[in-house]
Amino acid sequence: MNQHTLLLVACLLAAPLRAAELQLMSAPVRIATPQESAGLVSRLSTLDHRQGLGADYSFRISSQHPGVTGQKITRAQHTYKGLRVLGSESVVVTNPAGEIVGVSIADRRPGLAPSAVTPGGAPTPDTPAAPATPADTAPAIGTDEAIRIAVRAIAPRGTHRWPPSAELLIYPVMKTVRAPSAAGKSEEQLNATDLQEVVDRYALAYLVQLRMAQDGKVIYFDVVVDARTGAIIQQWPALQTVIGSGNSQYNGVVPINTTLSGAGYQMLDASRGAGGKFGAMAITNANHSSPNNPDPGGIYTNAGNTWGDGQQYNGGSTSNANGQTAAVNALWGLMNTYDTNKNVLGWQSLDGNNTATYIAAHVGTGYDNAFYDDSCRCMYIGDGDFFLSLGSIDVIGHEMSHGVTAATADLIYAGESGGLNESNSDIGGEMVEAYARNGGSGGAIPAAGNDWMMGKEISRSGEPLRWMYKPHKDGSSPDAWSVNLKNLDVHYSSGPNNRMFYFLSQGSSADPASDYHSPFLVRTPAAMTGIGSDKAYRIWFKALTTKFTSSTNYADARDKVLQAAQELYGTASKEAIAVQRAYAAINVGADIDEQGGGGGGGGGGETERLVNGGFENGVTGWSGTTGVIGNFNGQDAYEGARYAWLGGNGRRATETLTQRVAIPADATSASLRFALHIDTAETGNTVYDRLMVTVRNANGGATTTLATYTNLTPADGYQLRSFDLSAWKGQTVILSFTLREDRSKQTSFVLDKVSLLTR
Template sequence: MRRTTVLGGLATAALLAAAALPGVAAAAPAADAFTRAVAQLKAHSGSTLVDDGQSFTLRDVVTDADGAQHVRLHRYADGLPVLGGDLVVHLGSGNSWRGTSQSMTAAPRRGAKATVGRAAAGQVALAASTATARRVAGTQLVYDAGDTGTALAYEVVVGGMYADGTPSELHVLVDASTGAVRDSWEGVQREGTGNTFHSGTVPLGTTAAGGTYQLNDGARGGHKTYDLNGGTTGTGALVSSATNVFGDGTLANRQTVAADAHYGAAVTWDFYKNTFGRNGIRNDGVAAYSRVHYSSNYANAFWSDSCFCMTYGDGGSGWYPLTSLDVAGHEMTHGVTSNTAGLVYRGEPGGLNEATSDIFGTLVEFSAANGNDPGDYLIGEKLRSTPLRYMDKPSRDGSSADCWSSSLRFLDVHYSSGVANHFFYLLAVGSGASAYGNSPTCNGSTITGIGNAKAGAIWYRALTTYMTSRTNYAGARTATLSAAADLYGSGSTEYQTVAAAWSAVNVN
């Protein structure tokens, strides 16, 4: 799973030309919101850490029914991106100030100069990667608003390939004064396994062209599905059929997997559109695309911002193609996260990033109401003999965390995601035994769930309105409580259940 927008949600167009963020619509209301948000930031510069050397660009505007607006911005200092300096400005109706959501705790040092050269930083970054065929794919000078304070650094993207065939785009932050590695995270976000998903006979969005039918869904932004035929680069061949029938339900017919992927993309598009009014991954009506039959015996799948696409392998021994509904929803949700909060793919933010994909991948599966794959709170249960992850009790997989602790930041993001997955299950379903599992609490409390619809609405609003690139678990608690208050009121059962569910996984 892949996102090449970087820490803080900043665009990496300067690093990877293909990874440029979508342009922001120049509509007058958005422009007006941007102008008012920046003016309010300057008026409250003490709390927002704004000074004369800073500038901002608009990322997104969320407008509530009452006219309140939540303006997501990129921050720059001395013309350089501030990684981790992204923020959301909350404006009430009538331009009243409601504060900000931000992670940065100190403004960048003024007049900082780089004493380490760009080439030297590249060599340090190359040494930090474990991929093969390593190469420096791009370098830019940034301010890193990291856990150890804000400093001038080089962001170096190191390309390469992992042993299992997954491409690597390792982002390495090299201190521009000391040459030390300040931080690093993988841009390619991978799922851990693969298995086939047989969705049965389903409708597919296709387009007639030149006497054939293509997997080109014009009703959903023109989403296309391509066959890489074992390749690892490019788009491959657009899948087409003379009869408008794709696949026969067996793996002997390579179009079967293409049909699964195309269907998963359609269900995910419809889920976000029908549930949240979101018009595609970037909310701009433009579709991503899918690639199937990636590499050989590749038991993985990933989302990539640089191609704005999902990619699925065919699996290997004991595995099947990774084209199940929950995986499709999971992968495309990485794109949604990348284009909203931009949760960096390491530590606690990375765990929240993975959990967000698990949460909405699960809700996509429920929304499909497909009898061949009923909704559940298991991740990747169609991919092998045992699920990849369990939301009711994440530790059932042998690696994931049920409860928050200070050691969580050292876990792989697929395992630190367990705390948020457990929280969501408790929020939606509740504790104890149910038709979906048996979920304990970490503090011995009893939780009564509020259902998928409300729990999903709270998480989506928190993601799109309050979380930023370095939101940690404590910040996620604050963000979801703010979202619950917005949607249902601060004295509501929903608000109280959010608080109780976080406490039940030791996030207080």
């Protein structure tokens, strides 16, 4: 598990329905039994085997949590010869019947990962062979030796707060390569989508997790140790930082939920969360317990139900009125964090399953930090020295949001994924601040109330830790993506995504002198239009919890946030357009015009070239067997109401849908995407029925088969497919979907959301 801290000192030094009506997150889900998990693994493995993969490949269930209403998210790690492949996983969406309705995949498995792939998984032109598959999975050193090597490198004089662990796994050593379309660009011209992370080689390694303390500091690190040579391959920090009446330090008199206990009261909120260490949400008194190995202490108690004096802690008693103020700050922040996500999104507590957490106040003496520790799923707050007490509303929202990340995407805390991890916490902190400042009630994030500056209230100088709208104001965080982003501390590499979220919510300025201007917005209007914090947060949260994998980087995040926007508001909605513009504003993807999302070929943004790809306008744009288009009993649409149902006849049949499409010569990319659901009554391992996806030049020439799907590759729900059509730039092509069914037993190929996007 990852642990989380705000790293405060280093930061200073260094047309559809409204989303609230459309989709909420599900209530807590029942965790699958071992038998149910084994059944899901078996179904996933069967699909792998039908694609020619053997028994070396399997899956391991790592977590389960709610998805949108009626769905469950299961995170299935990929394994090879029984060993986990780090950063390779499937995010599986299932409906109440347990049927698979969607999968988001990061595939880095040996023997399958080519050295360069498109975002949808199709090999790029002239792709070299995949890196060599590990021939031997027997380690030369044991787990104890791997732990000793990691300890010597990280904290040789340290003590263990939590027992260390060492997991033997397959570690894909990654490298960055340019997409063919970016071969001639200078480094300064590169966009995030011009680069691809690919597997360079595979190493048999131990992932050593150290949760230690040394010299008065908590030191949490994940270390990858070569299992044959003992060399350290990679390492990264894993400590990720940032109705009674309470007199809070930053918010005046605030209502706090406490529990009557005997003749007094406890800071135990039984209305929010269940289980956990204290059975409900709680605030405890660490009473200067050492940050080396902090003891949370007992729950705060008081004879009356009025708490705190609203003043900065003066160094005296931690349990009198002055000492209680830090606890008031913490409880109010914890309550509002819970309420923001539950009332707005339907998400309960940190894990979505309503598991209670707690915050321990008064850690250390003059301790200038606050951190979330996923080993206990709790937070520790220091009193501050250079800072004021570290319990401001945005800091608590930040730390608690690390708990949401840990329970869902579990973004690796290094490189670009680590920056996104930190950015999610800054986003969460700001949304909690906006919700709390406007009364802490209602089903939407208010339009105002937060300051878009992280940690301003805890700063004695008045300078915040981070400016979300202009990250570079701190002197270290970049405003936009660059090739060096992955080499920065994650508290700085979060900057561009923070700025993206600000633009998505609030819009930008056309004035080049403004802090709210982006030079990467080159389409019209020059100042992009924001969609408000409520919609922006819904889109972001859905992408994080139902689509992101642990290795998601900026380019992948852009694609998945866009998918979330399209699913919530529509493919060509203003919200989807705003996502594309907001990411373009930080040099991730190309800019587009707001009206219609248009633009030319190479110089513009993404442009849809297909007509009626969702089939909502009936047969418009399509030729061939157009009777397969409609809304029929027995099948559901991927989105909207209509789809194309090819096959399903149970007799000999040939059905074809075609569309003529022009791909501009000056396009920098062309991507075909579609959603496909396959079900069959066929049995055995013989191909009887097939769907072929082909493309050919409209003026003649050979037909190229992009893919063939058969009765051997069914799936419980729609699967998203993607293909690179850049080779057909400057041509008018005929795209075809052709079904051939044999004389008995039906196979259905249900097609929806067909799209051909160019940049």
